[in-house]
Amino acid sequence: MIREKIAQAIGILSELEVDAWMTFVRESDKSHDPCLDIVVGGNVTWQSAFIIGRGGEKIAVLGSLDKAAHEELGHYDEIVPYVQGITEPLREVLKRLDPARVAINFSKTDEMADGLTHGQFLALQDILAGTPYVDRFISAAPIVSRLRSRKLPAELERITRACAETVDVFEQLSKVLVPGMTETQIAASIKGFMNGKGLLPAWDEAHCPAVFTGPESAGAHAGPTERPMEPGHLMNVDFGMRVEGYCSDLQRTWYCPRPGEKEAPEAVKRGFETIRGAVKKAAAFMKPGVLGKDVDAVARGHITAAGYEEYPHALGHQIGREAHDGAGLLCPEWERYGDKPYAEVEKGQCYTIEPRLTVPGHGVATIEEIVVVEDDGVRFLSKPQEELWYIES
Amino acid sequence: MIREKIAQAIGILSELEVDAWMTFVRESDKSHDPCLDIVVGGNVTWQSAFIIGRGGEKIAVLGSLDKAAHEELGHYDEIVPYVQGITEPLREVLKRLDPARVAINFSKTDEMADGLTHGQFLALQDILAGTPYVDRFISAAPIVSRLRSRKLPAELERITRACAETVDVFEQLSKVLVPGMTETQIAASIKGFMNGKGLLPAWDEAHCPAVFTGPESAGAHAGPTERPMEPGHLMNVDFGMRVEGYCSDLQRTWYCPRPGEKEAPEAVKRGFETIRGAVKKAAAFMKPGVLGKDVDAVARGHITAAGYEEYPHALGHQIGREAHDGAGLLCPEWERYGDKPYAEVEKGQCYTIEPRLTVPGHGVATIEEIVVVEDDGVRFLSKPQEELWYIES
Numbered sequence A, B: 001m002i003r004e005k006i007a008q009a010i011g012i013l014s015e016l017e018v019d020a021w022m023t024f025v026r027e028s029d030k031s032h033d034p035c036l037d038i039v040v041g042g043n044v045t046w047q048s049a050f051i052i053g054r055g056g057e058k059i060a061v062l063g064s065l066d067k068a069a070h071e072e073l074g075h076y077d078e079i080v081p082y083v084q085g086i087t088e089p090l091r092e093v094l095k096r097l098d099p100a101r102v103a104i105n106f107s108k109t110d111e112m113a114d115g116l117t118h119g120q121f122l123a124l125q126d127i128l129a130g131t132p133y134v135d136r137f138i139s140a141a142p143i144v145s146r147l148r149s150r151k152l153p154a155e156l157e158r159i160t161r162a163c164a165e166t167v168d169v170f171e172q173l174s175k176v177l178v179p180g181m182t183e184t185q186i187a188a189s190i191k192g193f194m195n196g197k198g199l200l201p202a203w204d205e206a207h208c209p210a211v212f213t214g215p216e217s218a219g220a221h222a223g224p225t226e227r228p229m230e231p232g233h234l235m236n237v238d239f240g241m242r243v244e245g246y247c248s249d250l251q252r253t254w255y256c257p258r259p260g261e262k263e264a265p266e267a268v269k270r271g272f273e274t275i276r277g278a279v280k281k282a283a284a285f286m287k288p289g290v291l292g293k294d295v296d297a298v299a300r301g302h303i304t305a306a307g308y309e310e311y312p313h314a315l316g317h318q319i320g321r322e323a324h325d326g327a328g329l330l331c332p333e334w335e336r337y338g339d340k341p342y343a344e345v346e347k348g349q350c351y352t353i354e355p356r357l358t359v360p361g362h363g364v365a366t367i368e369e370i371v372v373v374e375d376d377g378v379r380f381l382s383k384p385q386e387e388l389w390y391i392e393s
Helices: A002-016 A035-039 A064-073 A087-097 A118-127 A141-149 A153-176 A183-197 A266-285 A292-305 B002-016 B035-039 B064-073 B087-097 B118-127 B141-149 B153-176 B183-197 B266-285 B292-305
Strands: A020-025 A048-053 A058-063 A078-082 A102-104 A137-139 A210-213 A234-239 A241-243 A250-255 A350-353 A356-359 A363-366 A369-373 A378-380 B020-025 B048-053 B058-063 B078-082 B102-104 B137-139 B210-213 B234-239 B241-243 B250-255 B350-353 B356-359 B363-366 B369-373 B378-380
Touching (some): A002 A035, A002 A048, A002 A141, A035 A048, A035 A141, A058 A064, A087 A118, A118 B118, A153 A241, A153 A250, A183 A210, A210 A363, A266 A292, A266 A363, B002 B020, B002 B035, B002 B048, B002 B141, B020 B035, B035 B048, B035 B141, B153 B234, B153 B241, B153 B369, B183 B210, B183 B234, B210 B363, B250 B363, B266 B292, B266 B350, B266 B356, B266 B369
Parallel strands (some): A102 A137, B102 B137
Antiparallel strands (some): A020 A048, A048 A058, A234 A250, B369 B378
16 A cells, blocks of 8 residues: 555656655654655654655665665665764755755644654754755645545545444444443443454544533543433444554434433434434535535534534544544634635545534434545445434333 | 653753743644653644643643543643634733743654644744744753653652563563574564563564564564574564553573584673673763763773674663653764763663674674663663573574
């Protein structure tokens, strides 16, 4: 996959007319530039430059003790090791390529294209002081966003499998849920099913799965608590797993009936159907060329038109090697989203769609699905939740 | 431990006369600032500022959906949540503190103090544009290096336990080693012993343990290969584990005798004794106030005086929450080490001591121990390897 993504990167460099893209890192096991997972496939200890050229060049300049590991990976045709310092070999390589522009990994808004630390940016300026290249840096964000977004068939296949495995965990979970289980116990069941599959969570395990039950739950991004799922509660789970390095990220909603209740109360059903409608409308609206903010507005407007408060987050994010895979979002024009609302939806991208609303006295109704953008619209990679699920008592 | 380290940080701010230290992060699960592990203990999704003030202030400005998780952690007295953007609340908090200098996490040479990405540095300049604080940034490296280096008793206790567990793994390993085992098989045995203890590796599992056998091995930082341990080989292992978040990092050397050999050849014994002598001399030289480069020179000089080539790396690094814990190193004045050779050894610091040399035709002799700096010298936290270990055939 690394080899194919490097080939794709070379094509993107041509398309954007950028001569060279340099991933500059050190102690990358700790300060980990996310681009390493896409075009390197390993870590380094000392200052290292992984350079991909528009002409197909693949050159790594790195500390001598990291050489064997990267030769073994075999993704870079030329490996230039050094013992004392990177200055001389890096200058020599850049002089040879003589790029008019050198893309490096920084971005104010795209966290997946922002792996260069500020200290290493300053160090790079020192290393190249007096050469023309120090004034030729540009942000690699346009390269990185295209490279992560444009999913190869093999990447789509892995995300699809991750979705199917996650839906399967939800189905297994449905069979063991009983009133009175705490959020922590529900999370433990989910982890058990995940362990049974030999898979790992898609994000940090303290919050994957996230489980929320009832009207007083802590809300997204908090860990599971000792709160029990009681009759009358809406309970929802936010969960994803990795399959061969690619992620799912799905949410499902259950209702825990009160004694004697055959169906959920109208308010609960209406909340769930409003969410389901928001997902469907947003998905139907999406196609290449529409802006992320306009997709968000479709779902947000559907929810507020029904009289609910708007959700305090984006409608959806891209997904791939990471659950939050950076670049364009389906989000409102809020400060915290920077220029992301104005990104165009493009063919080959994968997005979550995850509106939410509160049903007073019951809890949160939310569904999260994953879609891939195709020529004329989107296709669901996850089997959608079509109806509210009930806890059997 | 987070609470104690924050208290320690407040003392260091006083000592350095810095009014405020701000850890500024977003999507920190992916772009992970190492300072989060020391003074936050959790992650965030949106732009967030964790501010510690010289007057004891502990203020976190973060996205509303991250609020519950950080309230639950309870390390910050004041949590200021926002929905749309961090600009207004962050400006308000800084105006209230009105710091003369604001330390932020960037450093050309100390990777543990360099968690701020360049894109977020630029974003921070936008956020604070027009305020006086944008011109009051300084590097937090002097704070971070002191905070990580000065081990609390509870931190020393964990490192000591990690060392003891690792030495125990080496002893278990010694009992199962036989000639012909490959590096991969030896690594698998080590992982089995580690799993039996329910512990995790101290660095990325592809290189932890690292195993090298014989004269043709790939050298430090490469993963284990299918190379078999043959009679006449020196075999060494570089391995560490985490105990309650704190690391060990130790190396041991074995000799695989040829048929009929009662003892290792003179050249092998001399190589091992030279390494052992280098460790002892360096440890005896270390005390508060000496420079890292001078400690390195003691060991390096001992090895070159015996006629061996010098090792192509530093003598030792600090260790703690990470195996490579940043700040001052015991290293030569090479470009790649920046200003690290000139750092003073201080009381409370923990260092590895890990010289190496090649015995032609046999392989690498190396020992890595861990010491803590005390008032007048150092104390070994690892039970040192005193003699060459033999493989039973």
